[in-house]
Amino acid sequence: MDTQADPIARKDSPVRLVPGLDLMAARLSAQEGFVLSRIAGETTVQLLCDGTGLGDAATIATLRTLYDKGFIIVADQRATPVVPRPPAAAVPAPAGPLSGSGSVELDERLGLDTAELAQVDTEEATGIDLKRELRLRLRSVRRRLKEMSFFELLGLAPDADAKALRRAYFERSKEFHPDRYYTKNLGPYKEMLAEIFRQSKAAYEYLQDEDKRAAYRVLVLAQQEEEQIERQLRRQSAEALEVVHLAGPPPPATPSGDEGSAEQSAPPLATPVVPSLPWRDRRDTAGAALFQRSLRERLVTSPRGVTTRPPTAPLVSAAVAARGPATVESVEADSAERASRRDRDQARQQRQRQQRVAGTLGGGKRKAQDYFEQGLKQLEEGKLLAAAASLKLAATFDPDNLEYARRSETVGREARASTADGYFKRALLEEQVGRTETAALYFQRAADASGLGLHLQRAAEGMMWLDDLKNAREYATKALQAEPNSVDARLVLARVLLAGGLKEHARREVDLALKLAPGHPGAKELLKRIKKA
Amino acid sequence: MEKVIGIDLGTTNSCVAIVEDGAPTVIPNRGGYRTTPSMVALAENGKRLVGHIAKRQAITNAENTVYAVKRLIGRKWADASVTAARESVPYSIIEGPHNDVRVELREKVFSAPEISAFILQEMKLVAQEYLGEDVAKAVVTVPAYFNDAQRQATKDAGAIAGLDVLRIINEPTAAALAYGFGKNIERKVAIFDLGGGTFDISILEIGNGVFEVISTAGDTLLGGEDFDRRIIDWLVFGFAKEHKIDLRKDKMALQRLKDVAEKAKCELSAVKETEINLPFIISTASNEPLHLQRTLTREKLDELTVDLVERTVHICKKTLREANIDKSELEDVILVGGQTRMPKVQEMVAEFFGLDPCKGVHPDEVVALGAAIQGAALLEEDSEMLLLDVTPHSLGIMIVGGLLHKLIEQNTTVPTSKSHIFTTIKDNQTSVKILVLQGEAERAEENELLGEFILTGLRRAPKGEVEIEVTFEISADGIVAVHAKDLETGQQQSITVTATSGLTEDEIRRMVDENKDYLVELRDNEEIEREKQALQKVIDEAERLFPDVDAVIAGSDFGKDAMSKARVVLDRAKSAVGMRERKAMTEAREALDRTLNMFRGVVSRSRAG
Numbered sequence A: 001m002d003t004q005a006d007p008i009a010r011k012d013s014p015v016r017l018v019p020g021l022d023l024m025a026a027r028l029s030a031q032e033g034f035v036l037s038r039i040a041g042e043t044t045v046q047l048l049c050d051g052t053g054l055g056d057a058a059t060i061a062t063l064r065t066l067y068d069k070g071f072i073i074v075a076d077q078r079a080t081p082v083v084p085r086p087p088a089a090a091v092p093a094p095a096g097p098l099s100g101s102g103s104v105e106l107d108e109r110l111g112l113d114t115a116e117l118a119q120v121d122t123e124e125a126t127g128i129d130l131k132r133e134l135r136l137r138l139r140s141v142r143r144r145l146k147e148m149s150f151f152e153l154l155g156l157a158p159d160a161d162a163k164a165l166r167r168a169y170f171e172r173s174k175e176f177h178p179d180r181y182y183t184k185n186l187g188p189y190k191e192m193l194a195e196i197f198r199q200s201k202a203a204y205e206y207l208q209d210e211d212k213r214a215a216y217r218v219l220v221l222a223q224q225e226e227e228q229i230e231r232q233l234r235r236q237s238a239e240a241l242e243v244v245h246l247a248g249p250p251p252p253a254t255p256s257g258d259e260g261s262a263e264q265s266a267p268p269l270a271t272p273v274v275p276s277l278p279w280r281d282r283r284d285t286a287g288a289a290l291f292q293r294s295l296r297e298r299l300v301t302s303p304r305g306v307t308t309r310p311p312t313a314p315l316v317s318a319a320v321a322a323r324g325p326a327t328v329e330s331v332e333a334d335s336a337e338r339a340s341r342r343d344r345d346q347a348r349q350q351r352q353r354q355q356r357v358a359g360t361l362g363g364g365k366r367k368a369q370d371y372f373e374q375g376l377k378q379l380e381e382g383k384l385l386a387a388a389a390s391l392k393l394a395a396t397f398d399p400d401n402l403e404y405a406r407r408s409e410t411v412g413r414e415a416r417a418s419t420a421d422g423y424f425k426r427a428l429l430e431e432q433v434g435r436t437e438t439a440a441l442y443f444q445r446a447a448d449a450s451g452l453g454l455h456l457q458r459a460a461e462g463m464m465w466l467d468d469l470k471n472a473r474e475y476a477t478k479a480l481q482a483e484p485n486s487v488d489a490r491l492v493l494a495r496v497l498l499a500g501g502l503k504e505h506a507r508r509e510v511d512l513a514l515k516l517a518p519g520h521p522g523a524k525e526l527l528k529r530i531k532k533a
Numbered sequence B: 001m002e003k004v005i006g007i008d009l010g011t012t013n014s015c016v017a018i019v020e021d022g023a024p025t026v027i028p029n030r031g032g033y034r035t036t037p038s039m040v041a042l043a044e045n046g047k048r049l050v051g052h053i054a055k056r057q058a059i060t061n062a063e064n065t066v067y068a069v070k071r072l073i074g075r076k077w078a079d080a081s082v083t084a085a086r087e088s089v090p091y092s093i094i095e096g097p098h099n100d101v102r103v104e105l106r107e108k109v110f111s112a113p114e115i116s117a118f119i120l121q122e123m124k125l126v127a128q129e130y131l132g133e134d135v136a137k138a139v140v141t142v143p144a145y146f147n148d149a150q151r152q153a154t155k156d157a158g159a160i161a162g163l164d165v166l167r168i169i170n171e172p173t174a175a176a177l178a179y180g181f182g183k184n185i186e187r188k189v190a191i192f193d194l195g196g197g198t199f200d201i202s203i204l205e206i207g208n209g210v211f212e213v214i215s216t217a218g219d220t221l222l223g224g225e226d227f228d229r230r231i232i233d234w235l236v237f238g239f240a241k242e243h244k245i246d247l248r249k250d251k252m253a254l255q256r257l258k259d260v261a262e263k264a265k266c267e268l269s270a271v272k273e274t275e276i277n278l279p280f281i282i283s284t285a286s287n288e289p290l291h292l293q294r295t296l297t298r299e300k301l302d303e304l305t306v307d308l309v310e311r312t313v314h315i316c317k318k319t320l321r322e323a324n325i326d327k328s329e330l331e332d333v334i335l336v337g338g339q340t341r342m343p344k345v346q347e348m349v350a351e352f353f354g355l356d357p358c359k360g361v362h363p364d365e366v367v368a369l370g371a372a373i374q375g376a377a378l379l380e381e382d383s384e385m386l387l388l389d390v391t392p393h394s395l396g397i398m399i400v401g402g403l404l405h406k407l408i409e410q411n412t413t414v415p416t417s418k419s420h421i422f423t424t425i426k427d428n429q430t431s432v433k434i435l436v437l438q439g440e441a442e443r444a445e446e447n448e449l450l451g452e453f454i455l456t457g458l459r460r461a462p463k464g465e466v467e468i469e470v471t472f473e474i475s476a477d478g479i480v481a482v483h484a485k486d487l488e489t490g491q492q493q494s495i496t497v498t499a500t501s502g503l504t505e506d507e508i509r510r511m512v513d514e515n516k517d518y519l520v521e522l523r524d525n526e527e528i529e530r531e532k533q534a535l536q537k538v539i540d541e542a543e544r545l546f547p548d549v550d551a552v553i554a555g556s557d558f559g560k561d562a563m564s565k566a567r568v569v570l571d572r573a574k575s576a577v578g579m580r581e582r583k584a585m586t587e588a589r590e591a592l593d594r595t596l597n598m599f600r601g602v603v604s605r606s607r608a609g
């Protein structure tokens, strides 16, 4: 087909939503809705293929339908024909959000979902006189506010000194202080500005303390390194995929069921994993505020899975990716059965694909060996995460090599543990700073990466702070599974159950805890609360 | 862009400025002065006199001349400062209906915001005359240490004066804006502002057009007038020792003492000693006139006021300590306020900070300039300047034991918000009263009460069980909102706190109207006056001209007739002058002018012929 007539066929075509689109009124199939939800600002077809987990063919077909129905437009049409991207070079590593002291890049792809983007386009009529670009930026920053480190919030390099810190804060103030827009009709942006300003100010104040800044820096730098490696990993996996594309017809679906490859092919979309909530003191208040909602219902439905505002693709960590299918499921309203069948299908396709790579490509084995050696070298240099990445690639390129698989597995586990440790420390720090929601996010990441009892417990608590009782229960249950004899784990679960109004269940857990540790003060206290409730 | 003026509403002097073509400029008043005395008087004819004209007649009309009203604005009747003022000022201060303060002039009662409004109005007029157009928007400054009630009262004053007050900013902050404006500097500075009635110290961080207030403190009852009072006391005491007469009992004498004391004080900033001379200051019981004559040296003045200067230094010390700032971090100290011209003050400041005070700014004008700069920055599209202001006082609520629990500490940058969870103190308590307080005192009642509300419908439970989350929010324009939420039921109550300035909304509305009426009347009167003068001029000319004309034309019947008709016109004009009726005067003037036009020709022709 002529690419001029069918711009969707070109992977570098940037598509975007038709401005002012009323999503509520649009009649869409679940799949169309899902693909639509992946389009944030201008998004290339390539990114969407990577990001939907539906596979290129299905994604493109869906995009074409959306295009024909008039829901999306192609933003601009570049003259260059489609060519498979040469490995590495053509996929520039996304600028790290922490790199340099420049501002956090205005990237419309970051963190804004369709509903919000549509709002940006429709609110113009309400007399808000801020430029579209600024509105997008404000929403994007606000969305990611909880996720960003203090350095990121200020657009500051972690090794910055006091002077640079002040400059950064002043620059931020010039951008976000509501007085800058005194004459403007700000509408909802007034509160957004104030919120962003307040958080920048909090970051500034915290980092002003040399010691705190140093401690925070260590953690953030460690994570920055991890993120960089993750990005590299993605790049390499893209490379691997290109090889596959070159080798033969694209597989019907990109692998996403398999934990490992999901990690590799996760789209480069940073997303707010945490729903945006007002800043709140860390208190065990979960459940209390939202009493009106049916309690039982809240234990089985996650606030995230709301169909009207589907979450954007999960972040790169293996952890979140593992929950990927579940998220997709809630959007598509697939039955659990269909999901698991799809998982099985995808796993099979994945195996077939790997075999195909190995079989059709003479270079596969050699490449695998290269990666393997690289991995061992990185391991020696102490670059655990990079090593894990390389070894995983080696195992992917040569799935029959048991040595590769074994090493990949052990090193991968180690790397995950170290990642989890970093996340956990960061969470503790954020909790100490009072950024509860950020802390919750990192507890969750730590738990997902390590599966350690303690991490799971804290993740469960974090979910309670976020009022996400469904996930809280999941983590609490997992924590208990990890350490069946842990009194703490049982009490965490009991608290979650109590918050959800399941008094009897909660009580049962406390009773069991008291059997394990008679006279445990925490358990007794909780029992009292259960009786009163 | 709409015009916005900056007004420094001082205790003794006020100043108005504007940013024109990017340059901040002070606007001189009609008399060419760059500052205007903050004085308001009510003349015998009911006319308001503001500024220099009020100051000039102060001695002869002391009881009806208000000065230093800034010491009263937003204060309660029972405040110590009010009591002090009542003892020292010649005008009468009375209690208002809301525990507030009013002044009575010629049996008319005015609130403090009204008096301030008259000054603001004068500054507005000065600007309007200079600009040749109406001005409706202003940024007004207040001492950094003013509380919300005083700020609100100042805002009310603006409203009464017909001004939309965009923002109330702190005087030292404004001074810093003027100091740093247009300079590409990055540094920490101290602003030392000792004016007529208040002392303020602020520490700011300036960088790249951003002005961050780090800390601010002061004393709203310490200023140049206290220095004057020390001189007055010294004079009064000496006089009493000599003549056994207390000069303070005589209001006229007191006013003269005040004038002479200030004059001597200012002179001593330039010379080492000065003569104080008040002939016929008072008469003895036997009607013998007494004179006051003394020499005051700079040394003596320093001795009389040393504790005042020390107090300022002490406050500086405390401010730096609380803000955790070392003196060595400061790169400049800026002197603001007329009283900083006193050599001893400069000396002590230089010694304390270890810095030579900045010479580049004009102590009387910087504040107004800064206010104008902030006004322009708010209205400008892409201003290069941003002020990060702070709350000058802590905010919190009253908790058990009658204590203040602070939620927002003083010197917190706005906008800001803070939450805290509180709980019930009694079993089965079903409601809580939230008292919103401002201040630093531990005991709740020693702080300013900003507002209160009640959260009801709490679950009956043992004490300590029900949790209530209280959130304080301050917006960039300093508006305080307080929310209380029952965490169990989700029930919420909120208020937006507007400090009571001492005036109700109805009162403010009434004052706005009255002021407008007064202005309309004033304008009418002025027009009548102008018309009267114009008419009088024509009448005078007619009186001069008529005999000559008569001589020329009386010979003819036609001339006689014309002459008598002209006399009728002239008589009618003369009676119109007394009527103060504008329309009648205009008509009479026009008629007489027509007649004169005719006659002028006659006279010049006859002279030529």
Ligand SMILES: Nc1ncnc2c1ncn2[C@@H]1O[C@H](COP(=O)(O)OP(=O)(O)OP(=O)(O)O)[C@@H](O)[C@H]1O
Residues within 6 Å of the ligand: B009, B010, B011, B012, B013, B014, B038, B070, B171, B194, B195, B196, B197, B198, B199, B223, B224, B225, B262, B265, B266, B267, B269, B336, B337, B338, B339, B340, B341, B342, B363, B364
């Ligand atoms: N040369 C001088 N030497 C000493 N004091 C002076 C001199 N000139 C003015 N003052 C004093 O400065 C005071 C007035 O200063 P300024 O005009 O800055 O005060 P203000 O702005 O009206 O008051 P505030 O800022 O406290 O409300 C008066 O007390 C005056 O006597």
Ligand SMILES: [Mg+2]
Residues within 6 Å of the ligand: B008, B010, B011, B171, B195, B196, B337, B367
């Ligand atoms: Mg002043």
